[in-house]
Amino acid sequence: MKHIDVTVIGGGQSGLATAHALLHRRLRPVVLVASDRVAGSWPRYYDSLTLFSPARYSSLPGIPFPGADRDRYPHRDEVVAYLTAYADRLNAEIRTDCRVTAVRRADDVFSLKLQGGDRLSAWAVVAASGTFGRPHRPALPGLEEFTGQMLHAADYRTPAPFVGRRVVVVGAGNSAVQIAAELAKTVRVTLATRRPVKFAAQRVLGRDLHFWLTRTGLDSAPLGRLLPRPPAQPGLDDGRYRAALAVGRPDRRPLFTGADGAELLWSGGEREEVDAIVLATGYHPDLPYLARLDGALDAEGNPGHREGLATDVPGLAFVGLEWQRSLSSNSLRGVGRDADGIARRLAAHLASR
Template sequence: MTTSPEPVIIVGGGQSGLAAARAALSARLRPVVLHVGVEPVGSWPDYYDSLTLFSPARYSALPGMAFSGEDLDRYPCRDEVVAYLRRYAGSVDADIRNGVRVTAVHSRPAGGYLVHTDTGDEIAAAGVVAASGSFGNPYLPVLPGQRHYAGELRHVAHYRRPEPYAGKRVIVVGAGNSAVQVAHELAPHATVTLATRAPIQFVPQRIRGRDLHHWLDVTGADRLPRWVLTRLVRHAAVLDTGVYRDAVASGLLARREMFTAFIPDGVVWADGSREPVDAVIFATGYRPHLDYLAPLGTLEDGMPRHVGGISATHPGLVYVGLEFQRSFSSNTLRGVGRDATYVVSALAAGMSGGIRGRSRLTRRVSAPR
C-alpha cells in the first residue's frame, strides 16, 4: 500500500473521526486519530442515561459494520451505541491515540500543518480532518437577569436522569427532540413546562407501517443537498409516535411561549407574569467545537468557512460531522460516512496531485451545492 510520508491528523475519535479514519485508509492515506477521551466512542457516554436513537438500528450504522442483533428495527439506546462504536474502533486499523487534546493547528509555509497537543507534542501533518463534533461546545443563551438567578441552570449536555428533580418546578427550553424527550421523562417526577418560541412541530415516527427513516432513505430525502434543506427545514421538529403530542395535548407537559428574563427565584414570561422556578434546562443545541483551529483564521464567529466540508480557506483542511454539512443526515451515525468519504477523497486528491490536485480541490470548493 502506498501511504503519505506524513500522516493525516484526525481530530476527534467519535463517529465522525472513526468514519474519517476508515475513509482515509481506503484512500491509501495514513490516519492518526487524536481523541481527548479515554476511548474512541466520542461523547456518547456523556449523554443523558435514557437517550435513545430516533433512527432504527438498520439506518444507524457506520460504513462497513452493521449493528448486531436480529431486530434491526429497534431503536438503540445510548449504551448500545457506545458498545457499537467500541467494536467499530477495534475494526479500524488506524493509529488511535486516546487522552490527547489538540490545542492548536498551525499551517506550514511549505504546505501541511503542525498539530499541537496538550502533551507538548508537535505533529507534522499532510492534512487535517476536523471531526471533533459539537458536544463539547453546548450553546447556552444569555437572558436578562440570568446572572442573578439562584436556581439550577444547566444545558441538557449536563443532564443525566430525572430523579434529582423530584418535586421541583422545572422549565425545559427548546422545541427539538432532546427538549421534548427530557421534559417527558421529567414529567412524572416534577412540574415541567416546555418553553419554546413557536408551537412544537411533530413529525410522525412511522408512516404506513414503516419508520420515517425508511422513507427518507428510499426517496433520497436523507441525501438532499444543504441548499435545498435550508429552504425546506425552517424549524426544529420532534419525531413522535404520538406519545409526546398526547402529553402536550393532555397537559402532562405544559407549553408556554419563551420567557423573556430571569428573576432571582424564577422567570418572567412573555405575558409579563412571574413564576418561581427551581431549575431551567436549556436544550438549545450545540456549536462546532473547533477552537484549536483559531490560529489558522479559518473560523468566523466560531463557525468554519467551508463548502460541503472542504475548507474554503486552507488546502488540506476538511471537516466531518457538521450539522447540515452536505445533507440532512450529515452529523448522524447513518450519514456521516458519506461525508467522510467525500471530503477524504478530495483531501487525497489534493495531496497526491500537487498543484493539479490543489486546483481540483479548489474547483470542488467553488462548485455550487
C-alpha cells in the same frame, strides 16, 4: 520530522467514519482522541437517550449495527458499544488522551500542538470533534438575573436530582421534548419555546420515517450547499410526546420574558418561583484548536467550508457538521457518505503535492 498523511481530530462517529474512508484510499490516518476512549460524546449523553433512527439505518460504513431486531431504536449504551467495536476493527492508529490545543499551517504542512506540549505534523487535517463540547447558551431574557439552578442539556443525566422541584426546559427540538417528558413523570415541568412545538410522525404508512427518507433520496440529497444556515427541524414522535403535551405533562408556554431572583416572569404577567432551568438549546461546532489558524473559522467560531472542505485552508476538512452536505450529515446513518467524499478530495489534494 516525519509527516502523518492525515490527522483526524476526534474519535466519535465522524472521526471513525473518516478513518475508514481514508484507509480505503490507501492513506494512513492517525486518529487523535481527547479522552481515554473512543465513541466521542455518546458516553456523556443523558441516560435515557435512544436513537431517532432504527438500527437498520444507524450504521457506519463496513459494519452493520448489531442485533436481530433491525427496527428497534438503539439505546445510548448500544451506540457506545458499537463505536468501540468499530474502532477495534479499524486498521488505523488511534491515540487516546491526545487533546489537540492548536493547529497551524506553514509551507503546506500542518503543525498540531497537543496538551502537554508534544507536537505532530501532517499533510492534511480533518476536524471531526463534533459539537458536544460547545453547548449553545442563548442570551434569553433574565437569565443573568436568575438565581436558581441553570444547566445545559449537555449536563443532564437523569430526573433523580430534580424530584420535588419546579423545572423549566427551554427548547423545541428532540432533546428538549424528550427531557421534558421524562422529567414530567416525577416533577412539574414546563417546556418553554418561542413558537409552538412542531412534530413529524415517526412512522408513516406503517414504516419508520427513515425508510421514506432513504427511499426517496431526501436523506442524502446535497441540500446543505443551498442553505446559509441549518434549518430548524421538527421533533420526531410516535404519538407519545404530543399526547404528553396535550395533558400538560409537560405543559408548553411561550418563553419567559425575564427573571427576578428565583422567579421567572411569564408573558401574561405571572411571576413564578422556579428551582431549575434546563437549556436544551443545541450546540455550536467545537473547534477551539483552529482559533489561530488563519481562514479556518469565522468571527463566531464557525468553520468556513463548502461541503466539508475548508474554503481558505488547503488540506483542512470538516466532518460531522449539521447539514454539512445533507439532512443526515451529523448522524450515524449519514456521516459515512460525507467522510467518503472528504477522503476522496483529500486523496486528490495529497496526490497533487
